[in-house]
Amino acid sequence: MNAYLLTGSPKGRRSASFLLGSILAEGLRARGAAVVEGMLHGELRSEEGTGRVLDAVDASDLVVLSFPLYVDSLPAPLTHLLERIAERRALAPRPGAPRLAVVVQCGFPEAHQCDTAVGICRLFAERTDMRWAGALAMGMGGSLGGDLRKLPGGGKNILDALDMASKSLADGGDIPGDAVTRFAKPLMPRWLYLLFGNLGWRMQMRKNKASRPMSYRPYSRG
Amino acid sequence: MKALVLDGSREGDPLTPVAVRGMTSALAGRADAVELVKLREVAVAPCTGCFGCWTRTPGECVIEDGARDLLRSYVGSDIVAYVTPVTFGGYSSQLKKLLDRFIPVLDPRFTIVKGEVHHLLRYPRYPKTIGLGTLPSPDPEAERLFAALVSRNGLNVHQTVPADVLVGVTDPESAMRSAARLLDRAGVAA
Numbered sequence: 001m002n003a004y005l006l007t008g009s010p011k012g013r014r015s016a017s018f019l020l021g022s023i024l025a026e027g028l029r030a031r032g033a034a035v036v037e038g039m040l041h042g043e044l045r046s047e048e049g050t051g052r053v054l055d056a057v058d059a060s061d062l063v064v065l066s067f068p069l070y071v072d073s074l075p076a077p078l079t080h081l082l083e084r085i086a087e088r089r090a091l092a093p094r095p096g097a098p099r100l101a102v103v104v105q106c107g108f109p110e111a112h113q114c115d116t117a118v119g120i121c122r123l124f125a126e127r128t129d130m131r132w133a134g135a136l137a138m139g140m141g142g143s144l145g146g147d148l149r150k151l152p153g154g155g156k157n158i159l160d161a162l163d164m165a166s167k168s169l170a171d172g173g174d175i176p177g178d179a180v181t182r183f184a185k186p187l188m189p190r191w192l193y194l195l196f197g198n199l200g201w202r203m204q205m206r207k208n209k210a211s212r213p214m215s216y217r218p219y220s221r222g
Numbered sequence: 223m224k225a226l227v228l229d230g231s232r233e234g235d236p237l238t239p240v241a242v243r244g245m246t247s248a249l250a251g252r253a254d255a256v257e258l259v260k261l262r263e264v265a266v267a268p269c270t271g272c273f274g275c276w277t278r279t280p281g282e283c284v285i286e287d288g289a290r291d292l293l294r295s296y297v298g299s300d301i302v303a304y305v306t307p308v309t310f311g312g313y314s315s316q317l318k319k320l321l322d323r324f325i326p327v328l329d330p331r332f333t334i335v336k337g338e339v340h341h342l343l344r345y346p347r348y349p350k351t352i353g354l355g356t357l358p359s360p361d362p363e364a365e366r367l368f369a370a371l372v373s374r375n376g377l378n379v380h381q382t383v384p385a386d387v388l389v390g391v392t393d394p395e396s397a398m399r400s401a402a403r404l405l406d407r408a409g410v411a412a
Contacts, residue, residue, distance in 0.1 A: 009271065010268060010269065010270045010271045011270075011271055015271075041268065068271065070269065070271075070318075070322050071318075071321050071322055071324070071325070071375060071378070072371055072374040072375055072378070073312050073313065073318065073371060074312065074318075075268065075269065075271075075318075075322060076268050076269070076315050076318040076319040076321075076322050077268050077315075079309065079312060079313070079314070079315040079318045080315035080319075082309070082310060083232070083309060083314070083315055086310075108332075108338065108339045108340070109339050110338050110339065112338075113338065113374075115370075116311075116312070116367065116370050116371045116374055119311055119367045119370070120309075120310045120311050120312040120367060120371075121310075123310040123311045123363060123364060123367060124310040127310060190339070194332045194339065197332055198331050198332060201276060201277060201330040201331060204273065204276075204277035205277045205278075205280070207277075208274070208277050208278040210277055210278055210279070210280060211279070212279065212280045212281070213280065214276070214280050214329060214330065214331070215280070215329055215342075215344060216280045216281045217281055217344060217345055218281040218282045219281070219293060219294045219297040219298065219345075220297070220345070
């Protein structure tokens with residue numbers, strides 16, 4: 001099986017999207033799949049790069065989009081890619097129907113805030129004759145760092161979910177419901193995430209030597 | 223009253239320009255000034271996810287391009303209309319490129335809105351927002367998703383935001399009547 005992991009975060013290899021996607025990709029490789037990896041934001045800077053992404057989608061049996069939630073939806077460059085794939089598939093229908101799976105995470109605690117983005121991806125798959133293989137969605141994405149095993153609970157739910165998903169996807173199946181449930185489980189109580197999150201913004205401001213207060217209003221109405 | 227119409231049409235889209243015309247006509251009798259922005263003619267770079275707009279130059283994106291003026295315009299408006307082809311239930315990439323860059327209008331700190339976590343508001347008031355989508359043919363699933371997305375975007379600014387989808391509408395008069403109904407739903411007085 002040929003799989004294509006496309007990271008839809010502008011932070012590329014430094015992103016939580018890549019971290020999660022690459023674990024899924026490793027799981028696929030361990031089960032015999034050939035996995036090609038791509039970074040969307042870099043590729044879309046040129047028509048040549050966009051062409052590479054479109055060709056990679058066409059050449060794949062399974063496409064995995066891993067991205068952060070941006071304003072309740074997909075980041076704009078990923079939306080642009082979906083438009084381009086749809087145009088290409090409408091102009092020249094491709095043989096076969098690659099499967100589409102999604103890994104999405106948001107900075108809010110609630111995984112359900114990703115539902116609209118998942119819905120858009122599912123509808124995209126249906127309208128472009130791809131086969132929807134499901135989505136893993138999680139909240140508290142702001143907690144994800146370099147080593148998931150350092151997360152509360154050793155990141156077990158996330159790692160188990162990614163393993164279950166890679167096994168099923170490698171076997172030609174969809175992402176299992178149990179994996180979806182585990183992946184969506186909060187990493188910590190909501191109040192604790194908010195406490196760390198709000199402290200984190202202040203620490204970032206200090207680190208960046210911000211010259212204005214956090215609540216500054218540059219565009220206040222006259 | 224000032225209105226801002228964000229035209230998210232893509233090249234060759236025959237329907238969204240009709241919706242835009244309908245919206246600007248419907249606003250003409252209600253707003254003192256209507257600013258129309260065709261987003262595909264404005265250079266707006268993708269958000270880089272750096273959060274500089276929250277932790278480096280709070281309230282302002284660190285990228286200097288067309289999004290800055292549009293953000294200022296958004297804050298200074300009383301009503302903002304998103305007009306876009308419904309794209310798999312979402313916005314077009316042209317509209318989305320700008321909305322991704324709108325996060326400086328919020329304060330990064332968290333708060334609870336309707337039982338879920340969102341960000342604090344940076345400004346004391348925000349424009350009323352409405353979403354007007356276009357589709358070439360009926361697609362209930364896409365229409366439902368679009369309404370859900372517009373509604374969720376409303377929650378981000380602690381508002382209830384109505385949406386409508388024009389299906390196959392090529393007549394500016396029909397588009398204007400639909401836009402007027404949407405403005406009524408948003409409480410924008412005629």
